[in-house]
Every structure is written in C-alpha cells, then in structure tokens.
Amino acid sequence: MEETEFATPDEEFSVAAGNLYAYWTLNCLAEISYAVSNDAVARPQLYQSDDIPDDLVTMRMSYGTTPHLPNSAQRQAMITPILGPSDGSRAGTMMAAVSQSPFQIARRKFLDACTAFAQQASDIEGEILEDRVRSSAATLRAHFQGIRGKSFRLTAQQINALFDVATRILKSPGVTKVFGIGHIESAWPLKSMDPNGAKFVESAGTALPSSGDWKLTFTDFLLLQRIAEEGSQTIHVLLSADSLSDKDLKLLIRKGYTWGASLREASSGAQYTPQSATSAQAQMIRQHAPRLPGIQTSATPAQ
Secondary structure (H helix, E strand, O other), rough: OOOOOOOOOHHHHHHHHHHHHHHHOHHEEEEEEHHHHHHHHOOOOHHOOOOOOOOHHHHHHHHOOOOOOOHHOOOOEEEHHOOOOOOOOHHHHHOOOOOOOHHHHHHHHHHHHHHHHHHOOOOHHHHHHHHHHHHHHHHHHHHHHHHHHHHHHHHHHHHHHHHHHHHHHHHHHHHHHOOOOOOOOOOOOOOOHHHHHHHHHHHHHHHOOHHHOOOOOOHHHHHHHHHHHHHHHHHHHHHHEEOOOHHHHHHHHHHHHHHHHHHHHHHOOOOOOOOOOOOHHHHHHHOOOOOOOOOOOOOOOOO
C-alpha cells in the first residue's frame, strides 16, 4: 500500500492543535471558574482558607477584558472557525451530524471511515476502506494546515493561558472544600481522570447559577474528558506523521475509532452513527448505539 505524503511534521503545532481541541471540549471549566470567582465574594464566609489562589480576583475582575482571559463570546469567535461548535456543548453535540463547520465536515468523514474499517467484513473490503481512511485523513489534516499561522498561535496561547488560570482555581483545596470535595490531582483534567474532579464539576453545577452547558453530572463530565483526550490524541497523531505508514495508519484508525465511539455515546447514537460499507452494518450500529429517554436515534447518517 502506498504511503500518503504529508507536509513536514511540526510537533509544536500538533500539540497545540490537540490541546486546543481538548480545551474547547472542556470549555465548561472556564465558565465554572468564573462562577466560582463571583461566588467567593457573594458568600465570603465559605472562602476563608489562605490557600485560595489570588487567581480568583484576576478571573472576577479581568474576565473578558484582558487577552489571557477571553470570555465565552470571545472564545466562540476565536475557536468556532477552527473547530466548529464545542463538543462539550449541547448544541455542538446535537448538531455535529449536520454542522457545516469545515472541521466537523472533515472529521465526520474521517470518523466514519475509521469505524467502517474497524468493522470490515473481509480483507478485500479492508483495502478499499483503508484507502478511504487515508483520503479522509489527508482532508482533515489539510484543514489544520490551512489554518496554521500567527492567528492560530495567538488563539492557542490565549486559550492555554485561560485554561491554566481556570484549573488552578478549580483544583485549589480552599475552593474544592467549599463544595465538599477532597483533593484533586494536579494532572487533572487533561492527564488525569481523578473522580474528585468530576464530582467537583457536578457539585459546582448544582450549587452555583449555571447554564445548561456546564450543569453536568459526574458521568457527563467523565465522558467529556474521554472525548477531549481521545480527540486530542487523534489530532496529535494525525499531524505528527510525515506520511501515513501502515503502522501509523493502524494507530490513527484505533484513535479515530475510540474518539468516534465516545462522540456517539455523548450524542446517544443519533449524530455520529457512521456510514458503514454495507447497509446491514449501518443498521447494526444504529441498533446497538446507546439511547437516552426522549432522544431519537433514527437519524440518517451524514453523507
């Protein structure tokens, strides 16, 4: 099988792109940290520990007014042209199958191709589906190469700075104990699935005035973490290789397949039901997709 030639890999760019996707998926953490910063002055009797970070003041007073703390509307304007609606938002999850975002269109075809290859019925079919994966991977990579440049770097730097401040606030022992939560591991949320982190998100969503997008249950947030991690890793693999050797391709397919599976779970199987090589495969996937009460799962797969 011939290798698909790509541009010279850039580790810094692949890491930045993967991280930006993870931050965008976990976008709720910025809003929760801002709500906590306001809660600290609304209920001062609860925020008494000396280990509460001064970042609370910075977040409350500078959110949306300084470059390193873009607010929700500013983040939407910055990241939507790159990645489309956040996979961590209900709108992003429910509309992913029909989104006209260039990233989500290319990703949809790539994830469909990875799923079809993983569920192939024969070696002959496998060669055809492998070509489909290579082609869709090249298209998805081209999307990222097309937005690479100074504007992307500045956006990535701003979101990274915001995420650092937000997570320092949320992991502070003086803050977590306000919500009845114990120690949260320092590597959370990107490198750790510490359940205390998900407990904190659920507790904060219950205790504080919140929008629907960050009023999450324990299991909701754990799933978002999986999506963020799997998507970030897939993007990193995709952008790191000079070319897709057979070994690289198999790794990319595994990453893409697990990413797509988590997205299907988040959308109750309605939005990311893949187009398989045969209608029988497609029907089987729809029948076994996770379902939630009140959510229809008979949507036609995106073309």
